[in-house]
Amino acid sequence: MxxxxxxxxxxxxxxxxxxxxxxxxxxxxxxxxxxxxxxxxxxxxxxxxxxxxxxxxxxxxxxxxxNVLQVSLITCLDDLVDNLKRQLRTNDTLITSLMDIWHQINIYNFNHTHEANVLIQYLRNPGVVAIPDLKMRLNVLLKQAFDKTEKNLTEKSNPEIRFLAFMSLCQSANYFTQKVCKSSGFTDIKENEYYDKHIAPEIEKILALPVY
Missing domain, CATH: 1.10.10.60 (Homeodomain-like)
Structure with missing residues (x-):
């Protein structure tokens, strides 16, 4: 096949x-x-x-x-960004926390496996493809998303903080959809428990980082 x-x-x-x-x-x-x-x-x-x-x-x-690799990566990033922007716009009353954004990334990973894998491989090793303005590309979305769900991330205006939070959400969503769900299935309860146990503490650590 x-x-x-x-x-x-x-x-x-x-x-x-x-x-x-x-x-x-x-x-x-x-x-x-x-x-x-x-x-x-x-x-x-x-x-x-x-x-x-x-x-x-x-x-x-x-x-x-x-250039082919760069365009492929940016295409995947823009696809995820546009998807999240659309969800923020159309599900305004349903997306009120970082957990909700993480849930949307999980859905994206289920429906866009190739694009999600390309992003995750890059996040694991950013040096593999050089995209000088990658973090700037994320700033508008991250500010919009974190303004709504996590004011502390907006107040910490350093783009590094927002990028680390985004990277943490994407990597954990990939692990959750590729490993946890494939081995034991998906339920809302399992998703909530996994976020509370693994992701929320990591986000707290990121928020505690100094801002330069």
Whole structure:
């Protein structure tokens, strides 16, 4: 069975590289490849083989493997950010705590497995792909989300604090959906208990960090 056969292309795309179907096709398949094999094992020949695109086609659209990986990561980040923004906008009365945001990330992970895996692999090793303005990309969403659910994170205006909180929520959500739920199933009670036991204490530690 080809795991790429029914891949759903991400909705977002980086304007610098155009909006052609072939560019989106390449990025969608690269996201799946990163998800399955990891950044270090995704090569230009592998992307060419998987997409049936020539090296010259990929080079003309992206300039090289580094840019393909960067665009793939940013596409996944923007997809998650847009999803959370949409949830904050449409479920205003239901999202009132960091636990609610964590719940939305869990839902995202269930429905967007490849994109979630790409983000988690990056968060585990940020040096694998250099995105200079990555934290700035998160600031608007994090301020909006934390203004509503956790004033302490907004008052601590250092973007490092918000990024650490976001990283903690994403990593724990990935572990919860990939490990805990797969082994013993998902229930609201289990989700609440896991958050109270594992995530809430970690967020408290992050809030206690000094702000420079």
């Amino acid at each position: 080809n795991p790429l056969k029914n891949l759903i292309m991400p909705n977002q795309y980086i304007n610098n590289y155009g909006n052609s179907k072939s560019a989106n096709f390449i990025i969608g398949h690269t996201i799946a490849l990163i998800s399955m094999y990891g950044y270090d094992h995704v090569t230009l020949p592998l992307i060419c083989f998987t997409t049936k695109c020539s090296k010259s086609t990929i080079m003309s659209k992206f300039g090289g493997l580094k």
